[in-house]
Amino acid sequence: MREISLDRLRTLVAIADLGSFAEAARVLHLAPPTVSLHVADLEERIGAPLLTRKRGQIRATPIGETLLERARRLLAEADQALDDVQRQVQGLAGRVRLGASTGAIAHLLPQALETLGRHHPGIDVQVAVLTSQETLLRLADGSLDVGLVALPQPPLNGLVLRPWRRDPVMAFLPASWRAPARIAPAWLAERPLILNDASTRLSRLTAEWFAAAGLNPRPRIQLNYNDAIKSLVAADYGATLLPHEATAPQPDPRIIMRPLRPALWRPLGIAHRAGQVERATQHVLDVLWQLRAANPRDPGVGGQPEASGRQAPEGGGRRK
Structure with missing residues (x-):
């Protein structure tokens, strides 16, 4: 017919x-x-x-x-x-599908979305909470447009993956603990720990940090939700290792934050499909790159992260 x-x-x-x-x-x-x-x-x-x-x-x-x-x-x-x-x-409207971990979504992504909303209110960003591996697979099959992923990652055909930023991993400790100015693996391994679950890149980073000192501590609990982990730290349940972005708010006053010795960094990359990028997707990439420029501890910048949060004398905080 x-x-x-x-x-x-x-x-x-x-x-x-x-x-x-x-x-x-x-x-x-x-x-x-x-x-x-x-x-x-x-x-x-x-x-x-x-x-x-x-x-x-x-x-x-x-x-x-x-x-x-x-x-x-x-x-x-x-x-x-x-x-x-x-x-x-024309890039005046459109839908962009983005995948990221809870850590990136918590503080970094809201800043990008706020900027995007001011300049391109017609662009709808749909966010999926995914591991880095899941994000890359969905980019490859075309069900995502942009991904924020932990680095390093093996190269994948058809994808562009570039370093975006790196942020210092800090020790988050209950404020009741008496902690040194910088936290070493041996000191932290003797305390109760709350760590990211084994599916995350951060879990592997922290395991390698302890392993370099010949240690393999067992956490009291493993989670994949940073705000929940911080809540447990505030409740005096244990200590954790988490990235801290320069623009993130200071933690709960029941938490103190200390730099690590040796320093540890959480590197992130931006991934998207190779070839021509739609204008709406390009606008999202542009605002994300602005966050990279705003990061004072960009890859290649040396220096140890400074201590922040409430100070306390050394000692204390032994395993319960």
């Missing part, structure tokens, strides 16, 4: 609105015989007359009125669809 052409429907609507084949031809920039052909083609397709011509007036038949009602809606929806797509092509 042949489909009804939108061009023919547009011709029928123009004739009904203008009351003239000749005027419809002029407005639509068509030859008069083409306008007549469009109507004849529709009537053949429908199997009934659509217009009547009496005393120089053109009117729609009842069947023509039914088709005109539907045609106006179809044409309006088609015009709206083209307008929406054009806005997306």
